[in-house]
Amino acid sequence: MTPTPILDLDDISISYSGVARAVSSVSLRVMPGEVVGLIGESGSGKSTLAHSILGLLPASASVEGRHMRLNGQDLLAASANARRHLRGPGAAMVFQNPMATFSPLHRIGRQLMDFLWRDRASSPDEKRRRIIHALADAGISDPEARFDAYPFELSGGMLQRISIAAALLMQPALLIADEPTTALDVTMEAQILHLMRELRQRTGVSILMISHQLGVIAEICDRVAVMYAGRIVEEGPVERIFADPRHGYTKALLSCELSLVEDGAARLPAISWRDEPGEVRP
Ligand SMILES: Nc1ncnc2c1ncn2[C@@H]1O[C@H](COP(=O)(O)OP(=O)(O)OP(=O)(O)O)[C@@H](O)[C@H]1O
Ligand SMILES: [Mg+2]
Known part of the structure; x- marks a missing residue:
């Protein structure tokens, strides 16, 4: 029996009011444990698609299509309230700029506690232990001390590791990473990709990796979808796309x-x- 896809987008189109369609008739699946790359030039609609899955689009955006299933549940058919409950355990996101993920005013630990707000059964001490464990899993040395640090006391690479730990704290089925290494130098980039590979192996989380860097895609993805002007113009196993690109944009890239x-x-x-x-x- 074929497993249920973690993410199943069918014929999704997204428009911002007053702007031509940002995403046109996109269909895409991510299977359990799979890492799918979404690659495409600036403005091709990658972040718009990712934000629609997480409910992060502004009110000026409208989404239509046959279905947008996360963990088998259709977000398009659900009420706004039901959508919130489906999204929480369904998907979590890592953003491009780790400095912007955290407020500069509060200690890291306090901000990570907020990620566990749904968990009303655990005591603050239990939550603290879980967070410290998650930080250690993300390769943060001396996690107890980092729990009490402010974001400005940590490097960009460390903050991005902490963002990944934060996203995984919610035990999502799907991790969406939108250019997670673009703001980092190449050494940090290699470390973050290594961490994501390791976490995928350990937790079985599926990943949708957005990038316009072919190196990042080659490093971590099983399958790649190429977006161009709002559409997916090519899709296939990563080796095939590299060995035999078929669309003009992929060839040019x-x-x-x-x-x-x-x-x-x-x-x-x-x-x-x-x-x-x-x-x-x-
Ligand atoms: N809030 C918004 N309001 C209106 N138009 C928007 C908004 N956000 C994005 N767009 C438009 O939607 C299209 C797709 O943008 P999007 O940010 O999804 O592209 P992207 O592929 O993520 O690009 P990049 O690689 O630069 O991050 C662009 O034409 C962009 O100008
Ligand atoms: Mg983007």
């Missing part, structure tokens, strides 16, 4: 990265907006 590796002076290919979207001009 790969050849940009390859030409930088092989010949820094090579001309970058451009995709024309006047022609059919996706057509590549050398």
Whole structure:
């Protein structure tokens, strides 16, 4: 029997009032334990899609489609209140800038306690123990001391580890990471990707990894969907996309990265907006 997908988007379109469609007829599945990459140029609709799953879109946005199932439950068919209850244990998000994830005014531990607000059965001491355990799992050394630290006392890499720990505290079935390493240097990036791989193995969490860096996608994903101008234009196992890209945008993206590796002076290919979207001009 095929397992139920953790995330199942069917024909989802999203518009902001007064702006052309940001997401057009997107269908995408993430299976249990799978890491799916969502790659695409700036403005192609990746964050809009991610925010719609978590209910983070502004009131000016409208979402329509056949279904948006999280853990088998359709968010589009649910009432606003039911949606909140489905989203909590369903999905959690890690954002691009770890500095913006935490308030600068409060200690880390106090902010992480807020992530456990749903858990009314545990005492504050139990919650503290769980948080310290989660920090240690995320590779934070001396987690007791970090519990009492302010965000400005920690590096960006450490804060991003703590954001991942915070997201996993809620034991979500799906972790959505929106460019989680873009604000970090390459050493930190490698450490964060290593941590995410390890946590996936240990907890079995599914991951939707948004990026425009092919290296990040190659490092961690099983499958990749390529977004271009609001649509998914290509999807497949990560090896296939790298070995045999079919859409113009994917080809252009790969050849940009390859030409930088092989010949820094090579001309970058451009995709024309006047022609059919996706057509590549050398
Ligand atoms: N709050 C908003 N109001 C109106 N339009 C928006 C809003 N947020 C995004 N958009 C528009 O929706 C489209 C998709 O934007 P989105 O941020 O989802 O792209 P993205 O793929 O995440 O880009 P990036 O790689 O730069 O993060 C863009 O045309 C953008 O200008
Ligand atoms: Mg974005």
